[in-house]
Amino acid sequence: MSPFSPQLEARFRELMQRYPARRSALVPMLLYAQDELGWLTPEAVRRIAELLGETELAVREVIGYYSMLRTEPAGKYHVQVCTNISCLLRGGDELYAHCERRLGIGHKQTAADGVFSLEEVECLGACSWAPAVQVNYDFHQELTLEQLDKILDAYAARARGADPSQGQGGAGSPGPRTALPVDGSGSRGEAALGTRVQEKS
Amino acid sequence: MTKPHPLETRVVSRRFDQPDAHTLAGYLASDGFRALDKALAMAPEAVIEEVKASGLRGRGGAGFPTGLKWSFVPKQSPREKYVLCNADESEPGTCKDRLILEYDPFAIIEGMLIAGHAIGARRGYIYIRGEYRYLLDRMERALAEARAAGYVGKNIRGRGFDFELHAHTGAGAYECGEESALMESLEGKRGIPRLKPPFPAVSGFMGGPTVINNVETLASVPAIILNGGAWFAAFGPPKNGGTRLFCLSGHVRQQGVWELPLGFPLRKLIEDIGGGLRDGARLKAVVPGGSSTPLLPADTAWNIHLDFDSVAKASSFLGSGGVVVLDESTCMVKFALRIMQFYRHESCGWCVPCREGTQWLQTSLTRFHNGGGRAADVDLMKEVSENILGRTFCALGDAAAMPTLSILQHWRQEFLDHLAGKPCPFGARTSAAGAH
Amino acid sequence: MADPALVHLTVNGQPLQAPAGTLLIEACKQHGIEVPSFCYYPNLSLQAACRMCLVEIEKMPKLQTACTVVVSEGMVVNSDSETVHRARKSAIEFILTNHPLDCPVCDAGGECELQDMTFKYGAEKGRFIEPKRHREEQQWSPVVYFDRPRCILCYRCVRACGEGMDVWALGVANRGINATIVPNHQDHLECEECGNCIDICPVGALTSGAYRYQTRPWEMQHVGAVCTFCGDGCKTTLGVRNGEILRGDNRDKSGINGDFLCIKGRYGLDFTRHPERLKQPLARLNGELKPVSWSYALETAAKRWREIQKAQGAIGVIGSTRILNEEAYTLQKFARQVLATANLDHHRTADFPALFDALAGRTGAALARLDDLKTAPAVLLVGGDPTQEHPLTAWNLRWGYRQHKTRLYILNPGDIKLRRQAYRYAQVAALEAAVRYLNGEGETQSQPLTGVAEPSEKRWPQTPASAVAVLDEGLQDFRARLRQEQDVIVVFSGDIAGDTVRELVAFGNSLSGQTRYIALADHANARGAADMGLYPDLLPGYAPVAAGQSGLNLEQMLAALPNQGLASLYVVGANPFRRHPVDPAALRQTFLVVQDLFLTETARAADLVFPALCAYEKAGTVTNTSGQVQPQRRGGSCEGAKSDLEILHRLAAAMGETAWGPADPDRTLQEIRAQVKGYNLPLAQLLAGAAPLALPLNGRVPRAAAPLAPQPNRDTLFTAGSLGRYSATLNGVMEGRKPGR
């Protein structure tokens, strides 16, 4: 009856206890539910409303407010290109236009094969490492068009199963955060921000 | 990890080059939680006094004196009190809190514990923007370690101090960085700001007295307690205590985040740390403190010092420390448009002037950038921005109006040039932004 | 010296006073200074969203919203400066950015606040050239339509639905410029269909399926009438065009119901236009009901009744709970004087005689008005489900909870929605035993609570947890807390009667402070029927009939029918055969006369049917369940039908009663004021709609020899006895709710 895995249900139970009122857990629950299912299905909305003792309307009102939450599926890899000011000044628009051309999709669209979806996003908090792209939850920064291509190649390969480190993540899930090509990105000496992809697993 | 720059003064960032500071062992090895021990031995009022003495002003944007804010919390309260950390960092041009969350998460925890002791709170939450998932994970690991070692939870350090602390994720909403919208969001609601008064110190999260501070503000606290308020204050000019993280981006050779004493000359930041402008280009303008601050034209910018009062004197704000450098190739119409797209997208939609005004301004700016529009619209845009300014429910409306007004004021000619069909420095391309 | 609770301020140079805590916008309004607003609405939460009410306040750098600022001593305000005017103009300009200018085809045209404000404060001419973002209109329910571009996001509807109705069926979706009001089920609305959202909408974004596109507001006459459905007696302003009632609304908020109306008061009145309305008398000729002339029908009735009287046959009279006081009074007079029978009754839904008997000897205010529930510190509600059966009562209880933190104690066998506002809720197996326990008799253990753990359906997003009902604590705590109350209104339904009512009152009177009572009876004039003496044993004002003179009650009359126990039965505005079907064969010896709007089950079995006007088509007074008396005004008309009063007078004349003269409600009212205990109310107050309270306390009310327990009607929001069946709107809503749709 629950659309969620037992682990996620358990996590929800724990989350709801963290606050003076369980409704506080709503936004995290929605995001974690989306991580698992790829999007917020009607069943997910119903279940979360039920867990919190809220109406589905109350849950939907919240979903519609937050730009990361979606009620439709996205691609397995959701490519989010920042074009806000710092990135704009360093080629964010070009990266975005390149993604449109290469993936053949526009803003908030998903490719027919379901591998990639694209979104032009607002500032990602990577301004001093501009231009930046986030794929699912992974940051890729100080990108050139060539580096972007390599990154997309790697994701595409992973989607085909060509990448041995590939995990079991469902559509739109963040996927395993293991070795992705981040070469060159992060020109700031030790490239700390660029290499964090490895640290996260 | 980041290596210090010779011109930096590392206080908040003092552990940024320490590879294991994000682990409890690493943190403890470098003064970790010593400030907490010291603070717990102090009376709460004394802690607040020390913070007041430091001259620390909020690093989230508004620059409100932190010690003063803490002192507004009533001592006795029938409702539970809370400490919240604002890690929503979404102001374009700003990416400093991210580094603290990454390299020194325990400093945030320690700062919050001290704040909790100071105001008599027993619970806190760290609200981290949804895009920073890896930092949420990192913070949760840090919290788990701290909890296991008795730094979070019941009877901390055997001193009868209880403090429960959790990390909490947002899900994509700049407005949730506004303190009262953040509290709504933390209560599981839409991020609509609240009416003020009452202010959070009186009635905040769940109606309880609440202190809410920026990541950097809280992370500055342990050093202040450890070394004394006067020590911190001495780094900067009067009333502008201490150091802060500046995020340099845009058309500079070397982008990055550096910790500098307040009052640091902007020119030195751009030239000596940022390596000057890229490709030897000439400076056109600087965004001094994140996208909501009025832009400074080159001649003003070259002579300014980075502290709250100096920047205010130049009709802008130090804001969140996001310094964005624009060279002469920048199309100011496009820049204004991109800023407006952001605020239109992030407007919560609650109040009329912000909701309708940002939409109209975006439409109008788009038309201009595409070479359309009417000459009269330049003045109309100014008037519409003025009609937003100071009339909205929260400061987001001001944030949208202020940079726009500064661009219309200083670079009005570029709008007329677009109308006249002169080639746009950026070309006439408009991104798909605005479709959303 | 000025009252210390008053604050002095200056607005536009004019010195004003206002009680501390008053919102600036209200203080200005009280002194005739209009500060325009859209999102502000009295008694709903503050939004400060439209920014229309910005004013200058000295020592404040920015303009301030008058809708949120509380007056303070020495405050200096300017609401008339150049800056303020510019701000208003710009607020309207922003609001109009995407508002379609389709006023000529908009239902709200002529009663649109945006239209009025634009006229008063707006710019002459739009400066924005952008095309408007069009969206198709949406139908959310049989009653509610939504036109998104017209919506100005004032959030009034959301608050009226949530805070006012506690339904929470409307919300806000999306963010920023895409924000929009949405219904609870994505593309449709499931709610109480009260229509308050439509009424409160300042523009034409929400319109009603029942009224839209029928007329323009200025083509209608607006007649303040009293709703003819439940016993609460809301005022509804009828929109009448050419004698047809097109809508009911509440925009002038002048009635006892303030802002409130439920679906029936607002849209249920379409029964008046139902094609099956009776417009001609019918007589059974050769076994079939055929239209006949009024004179034929009247003479036939009189002739048969005189014959029956001569033969000493028994006649029974069943009166109505929907006819006006003047008619009920005249009906009992007709029964007692003209038909000379004591067999007289009506469908009782609450035990008023027991209440007034129990209150005998109480001095001071013993009865509460329905609106007292809005401010009562504590209320004890025994039985019933006001949300469904008494929507205004429920609204008032919610209001009290919201504005004054009323402590609501509920004793109920079921799980009713008002539990959400309850301070203490005891779900008990048997009300009688629980009341006895309250009154100090019986053991709490002997009457276990039914023990429902959690309310089944939680839909009150903003109810603080502390206010949610406490179960399972036992009646002991319930009683202990009640005993500490100083000022309680006891409200009880027809679920309890007789001695239980007396015990409840004994308990209430034993409390140390003041205790007042309200009995909840169904139908618009149930209380009037009782007060006017439609009883076999009680005269108007609950005066007892002479010893040994009481007649058959309703049940006894119906029971007598199969045995030919009644030679004639005269039924006025009631449909007893719906609840107690009677075999037509059994009626062969009974001359059945029915007076009604429709051919009901009872009318279908009649020998003679008189077509009657409904309450909206005649003048007189009605008494709501708490005893508030209000004037009924004539709105619509129905060619061919006559008022019950007129029919009674004509029948009396046909029967040879010469003293009555023509029907005249005013004269009858004078008689009531003179004759009926508790009704000598100040005429001016009464006619002005002040709804004065009738107090028919008359000393002990004797117990009937064969007591008849009330039978609550158990109506829901969408049913209303026999009448509701003729409302297309109510039926439409019911239809939409059938499972499987």
Ligand SMILES: Cc1cc2nc3c(=O)[nH]c(=O)nc-3n(C[C@H](O)[C@H](O)[C@H](O)COP(=O)(O)O)c2cc1C
């Ligand atoms: C629209 C808006 C967005 C904001 N976003 C942030 C933010 O992302 N991070 C932050 O620390 N403060 C943000 N602020 C400022 C906060 O409201 C608040 O002033 C701050 O968290 C207080 O902390 P401080 O005193 O330590 O700066 C924002 C304010 C506004 C009006």
Ligand code: SF4
């Ligand atoms: S200014 Fe108004 S619409 Fe804009 S974010 Fe603030 S409250 Fe929302």
Ligand code: FES
């Ligand atoms: S009425 Fe004050 S802002 Fe709308």
